[in-house]
Amino acid sequence: MGHTPIIQRLRKPVPPEMLAALKQRFDDRFSVAHAIREHHGRDESPYPDMLPDAVVYAQSTEDVVFVVKACAEHGIALIPYGAGSSLEGHLLAIEGGVSLDVSGMNKVVALNTEDLTVTVQPGMTRKQLNEYLRDTGLFFPIDPGADASLGGMASTRASGTNAVRYGTMRENVLGLEVVTAQGKVIRTASRARKSSAGYDLTRLFVGSEGTLGVITEVTVRLYPQPEAVSAAVCHFKTVQDAVATVIQTIQLGVPVARVELMDANAVKASNAYSKLTLRETPLLLFEFHGSPMSVEEQAQTVQELARDNGGMDFEWAKQPEDRNRLWTARHNAYFAGLGLRPGCRASTTDVCVPISRLGECLDEATRLVADASFPTTIVGHVGDGNFHVLMLLDSDNEQEWQESERLNEQLVAMAIAADGTCTGEHGIGLHKLDFMRQEHGDDVLALMWAIKRAYDPNNILNPGKVLPVLGNSPSIG
Numbered sequence: 001m002g003h004t005p006i007i008q009r010l011r012k013p014v015p016p017e018m019l020a021a022l023k024q025r026f027d028d029r030f031s032v033a034h035a036i037r038e039h040h041g042r043d044e045s046p047y048p049d050m051l052p053d054a055v056v057y058a059q060s061t062e063d064v065v066f067v068v069k070a071c072a073e074h075g076i077a078l079i080p081y082g083a084g085s086s087l088e089g090h091l092l093a094i095e096g097g098v099s100l101d102v103s104g105m106n107k108v109v110a111l112n113t114e115d116l117t118v119t120v121q122p123g124m125t126r127k128q129l130n131e132y133l134r135d136t137g138l139f140f141p142i143d144p145g146a147d148a149s150l151g152g153m154a155s156t157r158a159s160g161t162n163a164v165r166y167g168t169m170r171e172n173v174l175g176l177e178v179v180t181a182q183g184k185v186i187r188t189a190s191r192a193r194k195s196s197a198g199y200d201l202t203r204l205f206v207g208s209e210g211t212l213g214v215i216t217e218v219t220v221r222l223y224p225q226p227e228a229v230s231a232a233v234c235h236f237k238t239v240q241d242a243v244a245t246v247i248q249t250i251q252l253g254v255p256v257a258r259v260e261l262m263d264a265n266a267v268k269a270s271n272a273y274s275k276l277t278l279r280e281t282p283l284l285l286f287e288f289h290g291s292p293m294s295v296e297e298q299a300q301t302v303q304e305l306a307r308d309n310g311g312m313d314f315e316w317a318k319q320p321e322d323r324n325r326l327w328t329a330r331h332n333a334y335f336a337g338l339g340l341r342p343g344c345r346a347s348t349t350d351v352c353v354p355i356s357r358l359g360e361c362l363d364e365a366t367r368l369v370a371d372a373s374f375p376t377t378i379v380g381h382v383g384d385g386n387f388h389v390l391m392l393l394d395s396d397n398e399q400e401w402q403e404s405e406r407l408n409e410q411l412v413a414m415a416i417a418a419d420g421t422c423t424g425e426h427g428i429g430l431h432k433l434d435f436m437r438q439e440h441g442d443d444v445l446a447l448m449w450a451i452k453r454a455y456d457p458n459n460i461l462n463p464g465k466v467l468p469v470l471g472n473s474p475s476i477g
Contacts, residue, residue, distance in 0.1 A: 011096035014053045018074050022056060022098075025066055029057040029104075040079075040099040043086040044146075044334070045431060046347045046393065046401070050092035052079060052099035059104050061177065061185060061216040067100050068214060069183035071460050079462050080210040082123060082149030087334075087348050088429030090156065090209050094464045100214065102151060108132055109217055117174060117191050119219040122151020138222040141166035144425065145331045151215045156427035157207035161330065164250075164383030165257045165289070166223065168425065173206050177217035181456040191219055204451070209427050210462040212455040226257075226289035230299060231323040232314035234306045239263055239282045239366055239378070241309045243359045246284065246382045248305045250355050254298055258287035259383040260330055263366075266337065266377035266390075273336035274329035284382075285330055286314075287323070330379070334390065337377045341392040344374075347404045347431075351415035352386040352424030364414050365389060368407055374400050386424035412438070433468045445470050 022030045031037070032054050041051035058064050071078040077097025084091065093099060105121035106128060112118065113136055120129060125147045129140050142153060143160035152158070154176065159168035166172070175189035188201040205212055236242040239261070246259055261284055262270065268280045286302060288295040303314050317323045329336070338346055353361045362380075369376040369389055380387025389411060391404045412422045412435050422428075422435035437445060449470055452459075 011053070012076060014076055014097070015074050018070055018076065019054060021070060022054065022067070026056055026063070029059070031055045037099070040081055040084070040091070040101065041093055043084055043089060043091055044346070045087055045089040045092070045429065046345045046395075047089045047092060047430065050094055051096070052077075052093035053096045055081075055099045055101055057101045057104050061179065064100065064102070064179045064214050064216050065183050065185065067098060068179050068181065071098055072181060072183060072458065075458055075460060077463050078214070078460055080122075080151070080155070080214050082152035082155075083125060083147065085144075085146035085148050085152070086156075086429060087350075087426050088423075088431040090427060090429040090462070090465060092430065094430070097460075102214075102216075103149065105151075105216070106149075111136070112191065113138060113222075115191060116222045116224075117219055118222055119191075119217055120150055122154075122215045122218060123149050125149050126153070133222065137225055139225050140172075140220060141223055142169055142172055142220075143331070145334055150218045150220065154206050154215055154218050155209050157425070159381065159384070159386070159425040161258045161260055161287075161327065161381060163381055163386075163425075164259060165255060169220075170203065170206055172221045173202060173218060174221060175202055175219040176205050176215055178205055178213035178215055180213050181458070181461050185216070186213075189219075207427070209429065209466050211452060211466050212461065214461070228292040228295045229257075229287065229289055229320075229323065230295050231258075231285065231287045231317040231326055232299065232303075233278065233283055233285055233317070233326065234303075234314050235279050235281045235283045235312045236306075237281065237310055239362055240359065241311065242282050242284050243362050243382060245302070245306045245309045245311060247355055247359060248309075249302050250383060252301070252305070254301050255290070256286060256298065256302065256383060257289040258285065258327075259381075260285040261362075261378070261380040261382045261387065262330070262333065263378040265340070265375065266333055266379050269336040269340050269377055270329045270333060273339045274325070274332060276325070276329055284311075285326060287327075333377070333379045337375075337390040337392060340375050340377070341394075343395070344392045345395045347391045347393060347401075347408065348426070349389040349391075349408050349411050350386070350423045350426040350432075351411055351420055352384070353415050353418045353420030355385045357418040357420065358382060358385050358387075361414055361418055361420070362387060365411055368410055372407060373403060381424070384424070385420070428466045430465060433466075436466075436468050437470075442470065 106123040
């Protein structure tokens with residue numbers, strides 16, 4: 001969209017000698033071709049393309065060190081790039097610079113089945129990892145909608161449909177190998193399940209969106225594949241009835257593995273995109289993990305709660321292929337929404353609120369979007385209070401963009417007033433910069449800037465992301 005409020009900074013030209021050094025080191029893994037730069041200068045956010053000056057494809061930690069040191073020497077911006085599935089402008093090159101593509105770093109470094117851990121390079125995607133684990137009896141549960149890379153998932157503190165039972169990347173990353181802004185290789189932790197040895201650097205890098213260092217290895221928890229798995233769809237007359245069922249389920253302590261909300265528009269979009277035949281009413285998608293007996297007990301309890309809230313009888317998907325179809329459709333809800341308005345761009349909200357406030361917040365969100373001049377869908381990882389409004393915008397319509405931004409601001413203000421957050425899993429990137437002060441206040445932002453300056457004093461690592469302008473800090477303008 002040409003009407004985005006983000007202004008691309010003045011570029012600092014990459015010196016010819018730096019380009020020559022990168023070309024000599026990486027040969028055909030280095031490119032300044034427009035098509036390659038264009039691919040690395042866009043994401044799934046509503047912002048226009050912002051191209052880097054060069055792209056390097058890394059295959060090892062040593063490659064990353066070389067590029068980081070080159071950028072540090074010349075004061076050139078460096079943007080780590082994984083799968084390119086960002087929704088908030090994380091990887092856009094607002095100062096130009098070098099895009100460091102780590103998608104080729106996609107190998108398993110070490111699998112420790114007895115410890116239930118695996119260490120992987122950052123370019124490995126969640127689907128690649130679970131395919132690798134398929135015959136081990138273990139799996140990695142964090143599943144954002146896109147087939148994101150684990151480095152990117154760690155960088156944005158991602159979660160997904162399984163978070164209600166298994167947590168987010170924050171709970172599941174045990175340690176990292178990181179290249180600092182000075183080109184030093186550090187490890188943030190051992191594989192021990194707990195430690196009290198000093199500052200928790202792992203948690204600092206998880207969610208830092210490439211602004212504090214470049215992740216080159218990720219060690220994560222694994223889980224035994226459940227003995228029994230059942231999935232069910234439950235239709236409701238209203239979103240409010242569905243949410244009431246979720247709140248009661250969580251407060252009762254039923255250990256559901258997944259519980260996802262889709263409003264009627266989202267169901268309609270998914271039917272068309274994923275070739276399903278679901279009733280086009282608000283619904284919940286449930287999945288239960290455990291022993292056959294515990295799964296049956298969980299399902300029976302939730303079915304009774306749903307009936308009390310006007311829910312219909314569960315429609316079961318017990319076969320793996322049927323479950324996969326349902327969850328693939330849920331994961332593709334973003335692209336299904338785009339299909340409701342061909343040629344549109346989407347702006348997506350990402351608020352998360354305490355489960356006790358979820359009902360009133362979704363009521364307000366439903367009321368707000370009812371008056372929107374553009375199509376919307378609502379989906380949510382409602383088991384942990386996180387929901388998304390997908391706003392489908394005409395990319396050439398300035399009024400729609402401004403309206404969507406006002407709607408986003410209203411939803412964020414509502415969430416923060418409910419002691420929630422502007423982002424449950426997508427991260428800040430560019431799009432949510434203005435909400436950081438509202439959520440945290442200047443004192444907290446000053447502390448964050450102090451950390452940023454300590455780790456990256458020359459502000460070369462993904463500059464302009466996560467932290468808004470504060471006093472004499474580096475700025476976007």
